[in-house]
Amino acid sequence: MGVHGRLYQIGVVVRDIEAGMQHYRDMLGLGPFKRLDTDYRAWYRGRTVRIANANAFARWGDLYLEMVAPGTGDSTAREWLEQRGEGIFHLGYITDDMNQRPAGSEVCFRPLLDASPDAPSSILHLDTLQALGYFVELTTPELATGLCRWIDEP
Numbered sequence: 001m002g003v004h005g006r007l008y009q010i011g012v013v014v015r016d017i018e019a020g021m022q023h024y025r026d027m028l029g030l031g032p033f034k035r036l037d038t039d040y041r042a043w044y045r046g047r048t049v050r051i052a053n054a055n056a057f058a059r060w061g062d063l064y065l066e067m068v069a070p071g072t073g074d075s076t077a078r079e080w081l082e083q084r085g086e087g088i089f090h091l092g093y094i095t096d097d098m099n100q101r102p103a104g105s106e107v108c109f110r111p112l113l114d115a116s117p118d119a120p121s122s123i124l125h126l127d128t129l130q131a132l133g134y135f136v137e138l139t140t141p142e143l144a145t146g147l148c149r150w151i152d153e154p
Contacts, residue, residue: 003102003136008144009064009092011137013077017054017069020086030058030065034151041112042075048112049073057151064151066092076109076125076135090125092137094144098124103131 014020017035024030039052051073058065068089070078080089098121101107108127112119122143126136139147 003093003095003138004097004100005093005095005138007063007091008094008148009066009090009137009139010060010088011066011068011077011090011092011135012087013081013089014067014069014086015081017056017067020067020069021056024058024065024067028060030060033058033067039072042073042109043107043112044074044076044109049075051075051111053077057147059151064092064148080135088134090135090137092139092144094141095138096141098122098138098140100138101126102128102136105131105136108135 012020014023021031021033033056036055036057037053038055039050042049042051052071053075054069054071056067068077070081077089080087105126105128107124110121110124113122122140124138126138128134128136
């Protein structure tokens with residue numbers, strides 16, 4: 001069973017968001033970038049954590065780049081950076097089926113935007129590291145559409 005959805009995003013982790021944006025401008029001609037700094041609660045590998053990151057987004061052909069510089073808290077981005085260094089750490093899919101678990105993968109990260117830890121998520125990461133070498137991110141059409149519209153606006 002594969003991922004039911006449409007690939008729309010490549011997630012990259014960097015140590016420094018400004019240096020990362022400059023690097024991707026110079027190497028690949030990406031930009032303009034939209035910055036979004038986040039601070040939220042999340043569920044990560046069985047525990048609730050507070051996460052604060054520096055993020056930047058840009059169109060990358062028919063896809064989008066999400067660049068994450070981990071700040072506070074444990075997350076898939078921090079895990080990747082500490083264990084593997086900078087680089088692509090997730091592929092993001094727009095899907096109507098947030099409950100799918102390709103090849104038996106399990107959720108390892110999801111933001112807790114509601115008061116209840118059991119509330120449905122509009123974004124989550126599946127632990128597909130062993131099977132694929134990166135995380136799979138699932139995102140609802142509503143969240144992805146709003147994000148892409150924001151990235152594309154001048």
